[in-house]
Amino acid sequence: xxxxxxxxxxxVGAVVPSSESSASSGSSASPDAPGSAGPAEPPPGxxxxxPGRPGYRRMSLALFAAGMAAFALLYSTQALLPAVxxxxxxxxxxxxxxVSAATGxxxxxxxxxxxxxxRFGRRTLMTVSLSVAVVLGLLVPFAPSLEWLVALRAVxxxxxxxxxxxxxxxxxxxxxxxxxxxxxxxxVAGNSVGGMSGRIVTGWAAQLWGWRAGLLAVGLLALAGAVxxxxxxxxxxxxxxxxxxxxxxxxxxxxxxxxxxxxxxxGIGALFMTVFGAVYTVIGYRLVAAPFSLPQGVVGSxxxxxxxxxxSSAAAGSLVGRLGRRGALYLAMTTTxxxxxxxxxxxxxxxxxxxVLITAxxxxxxxxxxxxxxxxxxxxxxxxSAIYQSVYYLGSSVGGTxxxxxxxxxxxxxxVGLGLLAVLGVVSITLYGTRAARAERRSLVPVxx
Numbered sequence: 001x002x003x004x005x006x007x008x009x010x011x012v013g014a015v016v017p018s019s020e021s022s023a024s025s026g027s028s029a030s031p032d033a034p035g036s037a038g039p040a041e042p043p044p045g046x047x048x049x050x051p052g053r054p055g056y057r058r059m060s061l062a063l064f065a066a067g068m069a070a071f072a073l074l075y076s077t078q079a080l081l082p083a084v085x086x087x088x089x090x091x092x093x094x095x096x097x098x099v100s101a102a103t104g105x106x107x108x109x110x111x112x113x114x115x116x117x118x119r120f121g122r123r124t125l126m127t128v129s130l131s132v133a134v135v136l137g138l139l140v141p142f143a144p145s146l147e148w149l150v151a152l153r154a155v156x157x158x159x160x161x162x163x164x165x166x167x168x169x170x171x172x173x174x175x176x177x178x179x180x181x182x183x184x185x186x187x188v189a190g191n192s193v194g195g196m197s198g199r200i201v202t203g204w205a206a207q208l209w210g211w212r213a214g215l216l217a218v219g220l221l222a223l224a225g226a227v228x229x230x231x232x233x234x235x236x237x238x239x240x241x242x243x244x245x246x247x248x249x250x251x252x253x254x255x256x257x258x259x260x261x262x263x264x265x266x267g268i269g270a271l272f273m274t275v276f277g278a279v280y281t282v283i284g285y286r287l288v289a290a291p292f293s294l295p296q297g298v299v300g301s302x303x304x305x306x307x308x309x310x311x312s313s314a315a316a317g318s319l320v321g322r323l324g325r326r327g328a329l330y331l332a333m334t335t336t337x338x339x340x341x342x343x344x345x346x347x348x349x350x351x352x353x354x355x356v357l358i359t360a361x362x363x364x365x366x367x368x369x370x371x372x373x374x375x376x377x378x379x380x381x382x383x384x385s386a387i388y389q390s391v392y393y394l395g396s397s398v399g400g401t402x403x404x405x406x407x408x409x410x411x412x413x414x415x416v417g418l419g420l421l422a423v424l425g426v427v428s429i430t431l432y433g434t435r436a437a438r439a440e441r442r443s444l445v446p447v448x449x
Contacts, residue, residue, distance in 0.1 A: 048238070049183075050176040055234040059174065060186050062232035063167055066130060067190025069225030070163050072198030073137045073156060074102055076218040077149075078280055078400075079199035079300045082288045083211040088146040096281050096404040101150045102157030103277070104397035107390045109161035114169070114386035115249050117162065122170035123236050129162030130226045137219035141212040161389075168385035172374040173238045181317040181371040188313035188367045192359075196306030197221065203300010252380035256387055261376055266391045267429050268329065269369045273395035274422040275336060276362045278403025279343075282415045283355070285407060292348055305355045309363035316367035326437075328368045329430050336361030337423045340416045358419075365426070366392075395422075 049056045077084060077098040085095040117125040136156040143149035167187055175183045201221055202214030256262050280303075287294045287302065294302075312319075319328045339357025342350055370388060377384030399422070406414035 048176050049174050049234075050179045051182070056175075056179075058232045059234055060183065062229045062234075063171070063183075063187045064190035064193070065225040065228040065232065066126060066163060066167065067187045068194035068197065069130060069222040069229065070133070070160050071191040071194030072201075072218050072225070073133050073194075073222045074106065074160055075099060075195055075280070076137065076140070076198055076202060076215055077102075077153065079203050079284055079303060080206055080211045080214055080296075081281065082284050082299075083206050083214075083296060084146075084149075087211060088149075090146055091408065092282070092285050093401070093404040093408055094146065096400050097150050098146075098153050099277075099281055100397040100400045101154040102160075103393045103400065105154040105157035106161045106164075107392075107394040107397060109158040110164065110389045110393070111253070111383065111386040113162040114166060114383055117166040117169065118380075118383075119241055121236060121239055121241070122166040122173070123233060125162045125166045126170070126233075127230055129159055129166070130222075130229060132159040133163075134219065134222050134226050137222050138216070140219070141215040157393075164385070164389040168370065168374045168389075169381040170236060170239075172377075172381045172385075174234075174236060177375065180375055181320060181367070182314075184371040184374060185314045185316045185367045188316075188363060188370065189310040192306045192309035192313060192363055194222075194225070196303045196310075199303035199306075200300045203303075204297040206300070207295055207297035249383065252383045253387065256377065256380065256384050259376075262373060262384060262387070264429050264433055265369050265373050265376070266388055268426050269366060269373075269388055270391040270395035271422045271425045271429075272332075272336070272362050272365045272369070273392050274399035274402075275340070275358070275419040277396035277399030278406070278415050278418050278422075279340075279355070279358055281400035282403045282407040282412070286412050287351075291346060292351075302352065302355070305352065305359050308356050309359045312360040313363040313367040316364055316371070319364060320368060325368055325372060326430060326434060329365055329426070332361045332365035332368065333423050333426045333430070334361070336365070337420060340419045340423070344413060344416055 049059055077095075081092065081095045081098070084090075084098060085092060088095070113125065113129070133156050136152060136159060140149065140152050140156065143152055168184065171180060171183050171187065198218045198221065201217045202211070204214075205217040206214035283302070284299050286292070287299045288296070316328065319331070323331060335357050339354040339359075339361060341354070342357060343354030345351060345354070370385070370392075373384055373388045374381060399418070402418055403415045406418045410417070
């Protein structure tokens with residue numbers, strides 16, 4: 001079969017491999033790719049979840065609650081970093097490890113735990129993962145030293161690793177493909193609500209009773225979310241258990257890593273999260289210092305801008321419908337860059353407006369990239385999503401650490417410079433893919449005569 005007939009342009013401008021490589025990687029072209037009919041949509045059947053069908057609302061609320069609890073726990077110390085620095089007498093870069101250790105451990109463990117979900121089920125692994133993380137969240141406030149705090153946070157991050165990839169795989173299996181972006185957008189929206197509410201709760205609790213009370217409050221908030229998740233989530237009806245074969249896992253991972261579309265999506269997710277991790281790790285230090293000199297509770301309330309992320313991630317499906325996936329990504333990266341530049345202002349109103357733009361751009365880009373991964377992988381979905389989550393949270397860990405180092409060396413402009421470099425990386429990946437897609441379309445045009 002001619003090569004031109006076995007390839008199609010991808011959703012972010014990459015080129016889908018030939019049928020041979022697609023079979024090994026479990027990937028397929030996106031339905032809105034130029035020159036492609038897209039993957040065959042499985043028949044919905046009476047049990048597949050979709051808006052208006054039984055169980056869809058419960059599923060959406062359950063994963064919203066899970067995402068809220070997970071994100072609140074994962075970033076529970078972020079809004080408290082100035083207080084943690086003061087409490088232990090350490091620098092911003094040292095305190096930032098209480099965030100980076102959690103996100104880094106999640107990045108390391110998300111792939112092996114996703115393999116367990118293939119054997120024991122998405123629902124079971126999500127329940128165990130969230131339960132262990134909540135228990136640790138109730139222990140973290142009693143850490144006697146920074147070293148103990150970092151260690152407990154690392155274990156907590158490892159426990160949370162079982163949730164994100166399993167949630168994406170659960171949605172890909174249980175939800176109709178046409179409703180997948182909207183469903184994942186709601187899960188990501190839960191992440192943003194968790195990040196917002198966790199930071200607000202910790203900020204005000206810390207101002208009233210100290211940073212340890214703030215961490216305890218987040219643990220209790222996550223406990224409520226975990227209980228709601230378990231009570232609401234419908235049983236999986238389209239899951240087929242696999243085997244725990246390291247060799248098979250290695251083949252699946254190698255297949256995903258050889259897929260150009262997935263590689264580009266992984267890079268986009270990691271770079272977007274580098275920006276987000278850097279900005280929100282450091283912003284508290286900037287706002288408690290002159291010229292703003294805001295109290296801890298008010299700094300925590302700044303994270304109300306996460307509501308913008310909730311809206312932008314939930315609206316990702318309609319955004320893609322209007323602009324296409326590449327167009328949605330261009331809009332997300334432009335919005336993020338504009339927010340970074342605006343945040344350089346010495347006006348508090350301008351800084352807040354910059355945070356709004358950064359948050360909206362990040363969550364929109366993340367929702368588009370993560371849903372594209374779940375839709376692209378037709379086999380080994382948990383592993384495909386796990387690799388995305390791994391590089392995504394690795395980006396958070398690297399961004400948080402480098403952002404704190406840049407802030408220590410050059411102040412807020414240094415952190416903004418780091419963020420702009422990451423956005424430039426997203427631009428480069430997307431532009432390269434767009435050119436490849438155009439070349440692919442030209443190659444599909446028959447030569448006259």
